[in-house]
Amino acid sequence: MNPDLIETGTAEAAPCDGSRRRFLSRLTMGLGAIAGALVAVPCVGFLLGLRKVPSAWRTVGKIEEFQIGGTVKVSFRDPSPLPWAGVTARTAAWLRRNSQTEFVAFAVDCTHLGCPVRWLAAANLFMCPCHGGVYYANGTVAAGPPPRPLPRYPVRIQGDQVQILTSPVPITT
Numbered sequence: 625m626n627p628d629l630i631e632t633g634t635a636e637a638a639p640c641d642g643s644r645r646r647f648l649s650r651l652t653m654g655l656g657a658i659a660g661a662l663v664a665v666p667c668v669g670f671l672l673g674l675r676k677v678p679s680a681w682r683t684v685g686k687i688e689e690f691q692i693g694g695t696v697k698v699s700f701r702d703p704s705p706l707p708w709a710g711v712t713a714r715t716a717a718w719l720r721r722n723s724q725t726e727f728v729a730f731a732v733d734c735t736h737l738g739c740p741v742r743w744l745a746a747a748n749l750f751m752c753p754c755h756g757g758v759y760y761a762n763g764t765v766a767a768g769p770p771p772r773p774l775p776r777y778p779v780r781i782q783g784d785q786v787q788i789l790t791s792p793v794p795i796t797t
């Protein structure tokens with residue numbers, strides 16, 4: 625049977641429009657190429673490090689909310705959340721107040737594979753629940769697979785507010 629002929633329901637066969645078939649074929653390939661580019665371009669940009677993530681100062685609370693010697697978890701908005709990030713745009717840090725004016729902030733992300741670490745005040749340690757990573761109070765590695773100390777965020781005081789300079793946290797695989 626000739627592929628350029630289609631049945632019309634009558635005894636006659638009408639010639640199929642070959643240019644329409646070619647048009648639909650090219651349209652399909654074109655839309656496929658556009659869809660592929662929409663997925664590939666951001667991925668390639670990320671892999672090549674072309675997407676710059678800005679740092680931003682985030683307020684995490686008033687000075688008087690933090691006890692001297694205490695370590696508490698503070699949460700804040702990621703510096704460059706994707707539009708569809710929703711609640712995942714929020715991240716956290718462990719903030720310790722050392723004196724009237726001195727604060728130190730640790731990333732919550734374990735340097736092994738990124739699990740959130742917990743502060744155990746009784747043990748004076750940060751513990752990672754995933755593979756047994758343990759960090760001393762100053763963020764250095766005490767035990768387990770973490771290859772590096774917990775990253776720190778710069779902290780400043782603006783008026784009566786404590787602010788953290790957020791930035792992407794490097795994770796080792």
Ligand code: FES
Pocket residue numbers: 734735736737738739752753754755756757768769770
């Ligand atoms: S992710 Fe923390 S020890 Fe593996």
